[in-house]
Amino acid sequence: xxxxxxxxxxxxxxxxxxxxxxxxxxxxxxxxxxxxxxxxxxxxxxxxxxxxxxxxxxxxxxxxxxxxxxxxxxxxxxxxxxxxxxxxxxxxxxxxxxxxxxxxxxxxxxxxxxxxxxxxxxxxxxxxxxxxxxxxxxxx
Amino acid sequence: xxxxxxxxxxxxxxxxxxxxxxxxxxxxxxxxxxxxxxxxxxxxxxxxxxxxxxxxxxxxxxxxxxxxxxxxxxxxxxxxxxxxxxxxxxxxxxxxxxxxxxxxxxxxxxxxxxxxxxxxxxxxxxxxxxxxxxxxxxxxxxxxxxxxxxxxxxxxxxxxxxxxxxxxxxxxxxxxxxxxxxxxxxxxxxxxxxxxxxxx
Numbered sequence: 365x366x367x368x369x370x371x372x373x374x375x376x377x378x379x380x381x382x383x384x385x386x387x388x389x390x391x392x393x394x395x396x397x398x399x400x401x402x403x404x405x406x407x408x409x410x411x412x413x414x415x416x417x418x419x420x421x422x423x424x425x426x427x428x429x430x431x432x433x434x435x436x437x438x439x440x441x442x443x444x445x446x447x448x449x450x451x452x453x454x455x456x457x458x459x460x461x462x463x464x465x466x467x468x469x470x471x472x473x474x475x476x477x478x479x480x481x482x483x484x485x486x487x488x489x490x491x492x493x494x495x496x497x498x499x500x501x502x503x504x
Numbered sequence: 505x506x507x508x509x510x511x512x513x514x515x516x517x518x519x520x521x522x523x524x525x526x527x528x529x530x531x532x533x534x535x536x537x538x539x540x541x542x543x544x545x546x547x548x549x550x551x552x553x554x555x556x557x558x559x560x561x562x563x564x565x566x567x568x569x570x571x572x573x574x575x576x577x578x579x580x581x582x583x584x585x586x587x588x589x590x591x592x593x594x595x596x597x598x599x600x601x602x603x604x605x606x607x608x609x610x611x612x613x614x615x616x617x618x619x620x621x622x623x624x625x626x627x628x629x630x631x632x633x634x635x636x637x638x639x640x641x642x643x644x645x646x647x648x649x650x651x652x653x654x655x656x657x658x659x660x661x662x663x664x665x666x667x668x669x670x671x672x673x674x675x676x677x678x679x680x681x682x683x684x685x686x687x688x689x690x691x692x693x694x695x696x697x698x699x700x701x702x703x704x
Contacts, residue, residue, distance in 0.1 A: 369665050370661040370662055370664075370665045371661075372665075373661060373664050373665045373668060374646060374661055377639060377645075377646065377664070379645050379646040379647075404672065405668055408668055408671065408672050408675075409640055409668075411621075411675070412621060412636075412640045412641075412671070413640060413641070414617060415539075415617060415618050415621045415641075416614050416617075416618060417535060418534070418535050418538040418539065418544070418547075420530075420531050420534050420535070421534075421544070421548055424530055424531075424534060424548065424551065425526055425527050425530045427552065428526050428530055428551065428552050428555045429523050429526055431552045431555070431556055432519070432522065432523075432526070432555060432556055432559045433519070435556045435559065435560070436519070436559075439560075
């Protein structure tokens with residue numbers, strides 16, 4: 365195995381498989397440069413880990429939760445995920461509403477067509493249907 | 505209840521399950537963002553934005569990675585975008601107060617160490633800094649870092665090696681610059697010691 369500095373980082377971070385780690389360790393045992401580099405990598409990491417944890421602002425979680433709820437209110441109900449148990453039910457209602465709308469559209473269209481281009485009847489004929497007639501001399 | 509179960513409940517519209525996810529992960533997200541951008545106000549704002557974005561995108565989360573890794577990917581994108589928008593002239597980190605005479609020695613040393621590490625990390629490009637923080641402080645595996653950064657594991661190995669070399673050099677520079685300051689602290693300590701002896 366040749367010197368591979370990136371593999372040394374993986375070894376120092378314990379991110380190699382057992383087989384790979386063994387191969388790198390065997391190389392390191394016989395290579396002074398890699399041995400020194402591995403020690404430096406470990407000591408760098410140990411030094412960085414000495415940094416204390418940052419102080420977390422008070423009530424951060426509460427403020428985040430409030431922010432999420434505020435976003436929820438601003439965005440409206442479509443941001444809320446549909447509860448799994450109600451998904452099937454919502455789909456059925458949506459399909460039923462679509463069918464009703466299409467049927468309504470067809471009926472309305474037909475009715476309008478009848479009214480505009482339907483059977484040609486004169487005004488006198490329509491009056492006659494309800495038992496009335498035009499006075500004499502009126503133009504039919 | 506594990507994260508996966510809470511995610512499933514939150515995806516079903518249960519906001520209280522998402523609140524629990526916030527309580528579990530807000531500290532690690534904040535610490536990661538703070539260590540990467542070195543600014544408390546920015547880290548706090550980005551933490552808030554990261555969780556809001558996570559809530560908005562939660563329906564699309566399919567669970568290929570853990571919730572934490574997915575959340576860190578959102579945070580990483582925010583952080584790298586923010587750092588890439590910074591101009592070289594912008595003040596990078598918060599003003600660090602000068603040592604006080606009455607500051608306890610251990611607190612002072614910790615603060616100087618943080619300052620030194622902070623300056624060394626700031627010398628790294630944003631992607632190297634993110635990878636290093638995820639590796640050292642969040643103790644993520646290279647595969648998890650790759651998932652959190654949207655990169656291949658091989659490129660993460662390379663990124664981490666360059667980050668380690670970069671931070672080592674930067675720490676040496678910072679250390680050299682701080683020698684005077686450290687000796688001043690040592691002088692202060694010896695002065696205090698001498699004064700105490702004199703009083704006795």
